[in-house]
Amino acid sequence: MAGTDRGDLTRTAILALLGTVGPLSRSEIARELDLSPATVTQLTKELIGHGMLEELDLKPSRGGRPAQRLGLVGSAGRALGVKVTADHLVLVDVRLDGEVLGSWERPHDPAAPDALEHLADAVESVVREISGVPPLLGVGVGVPGSVDDQAVGTVNAPTLGWQAMPVGERLRRRLNLPVLVENDVNALAAAERLYGRGRTHSDFLVLTIGRGVGAAIVADGRVYRGARGGAGEFGHLPVDPEGPTCGCGARGCLEAFVGSAGLLATARARHAQAQGGGRPGADPAQADARDPLGAVAALGRAAAGGDVVAREVFAEAGAILGRATAGLINVVDPEVVVVLGEGTADWPLWRTGFEPALRAQLYPGRRDISVEVESWDDTSWAQGAAALVLATPFDSAGAAGEQGRLVRARLIGAPS
Numbered sequence: 001m002a003g004t005d006r007g008d009l010t011r012t013a014i015l016a017l018l019g020t021v022g023p024l025s026r027s028e029i030a031r032e033l034d035l036s037p038a039t040v041t042q043l044t045k046e047l048i049g050h051g052m053l054e055e056l057d058l059k060p061s062r063g064g065r066p067a068q069r070l071g072l073v074g075s076a077g078r079a080l081g082v083k084v085t086a087d088h089l090v091l092v093d094v095r096l097d098g099e100v101l102g103s104w105e106r107p108h109d110p111a112a113p114d115a116l117e118h119l120a121d122a123v124e125s126v127v128r129e130i131s132g133v134p135p136l137l138g139v140g141v142g143v144p145g146s147v148d149d150q151a152v153g154t155v156n157a158p159t160l161g162w163q164a165m166p167v168g169e170r171l172r173r174r175l176n177l178p179v180l181v182e183n184d185v186n187a188l189a190a191a192e193r194l195y196g197r198g199r200t201h202s203d204f205l206v207l208t209i210g211r212g213v214g215a216a217i218v219a220d221g222r223v224y225r226g227a228r229g230g231a232g233e234f235g236h237l238p239v240d241p242e243g244p245t246c247g248c249g250a251r252g253c254l255e256a257f258v259g260s261a262g263l264l265a266t267a268r269a270r271h272a273q274a275q276g277g278g279r280p281g282a283d284p285a286q287a288d289a290r291d292p293l294g295a296v297a298a299l300g301r302a303a304a305g306g307d308v309v310a311r312e313v314f315a316e317a318g319a320i321l322g323r324a325t326a327g328l329i330n331v332v333d334p335e336v337v338v339v340l341g342e343g344t345a346d347w348p349l350w351r352t353g354f355e356p357a358l359r360a361q362l363y364p365g366r367r368d369i370s371v372e373v374e375s376w377d378d379t380s381w382a383q384g385a386a387a388l389v390l391a392t393p394f395d396s397a398g399a400a401g402e403q404g405r406l407v408r409a410r411l412i413g414a415p416s
């Protein structure tokens, strides 16, 4: 029935408005969405009845009587976020307002022949564990690779050894829940839109440093995905044709210098030079390959403890990243840059090289752009994946397609 469809769209628009700008009065909602006061009164009454909106404090107003503000109910829904890495899975259970209810870590071998079945087993066991109230709206999956379409979820991820992996299709069949799959950095950008910079900025960049280097480009409030879902592969920006071979097969990519393996290779070479030979004892390259993030953390502790060579390694990597970031800013013209990822733990060390290189290379008029580093923990990637689902009811652009409709249906409690 057309009237019902229009009512659903308007209810979604009201949720989207409150989900993105925060609590508002009924008259503010009517003004923002160009609706009649009677329509807003009727629809918000229904949403309060469904337990999705609540009446908050009275907002003082000049003149007339104070207006009652309406806000989203954080416990109206939850989503499970899953981050897939080269050796493990992280799962988090997140409420609509971003509060983390629980987290899990599971070993995972993406190269195993039954990797998808194992992934589905791990997700299914957690879904069983958390079933109940508030309702689970769906599962978001973040992968270090490109994804054709969030609502389809076919993954190409060289670092996982995955080519045309039907992640979304397999999980949907097993779980009978909406499943959205997205590049992990794009998923972080979705979380920024919902809970972070996206509330006040419609054009921004998300950069990640850690095992790899990534970027997400948010333009006009939407994540730019490119023709095949592969936009934002900032790590494969060419830096030096004579540089080391990158995981992608090309030479001298940004990631080959400043990803964790690149940082460690530089550190080994510099230490060998400084000492006139290799380090005694076990081959550090092998230990590094097993746990590159742990090895970078050790390098960071050495630098913080005054190791001059280690400090230089971070500063040089910072300078390479700063120049490349300036190029990206000059092309995209964002309002702000947000830096995330495991590597941000050592940001003060990166920053000494990053800042001067960035500012020197920025186009005039952009030299004062703000670069903001946010707090990071082991569940941050998976929280981004959950945000794919939690952002869907507020996404008027419909990036989640048919899966988004199913998420909205579960939120509103309508038969799907």
Ligand SMILES: [Zn+2]
Residues within 6 Å of the ligand: 235, 236, 246, 247, 248, 249, 250, 253, 255
């Ligand atoms: Zn590359």
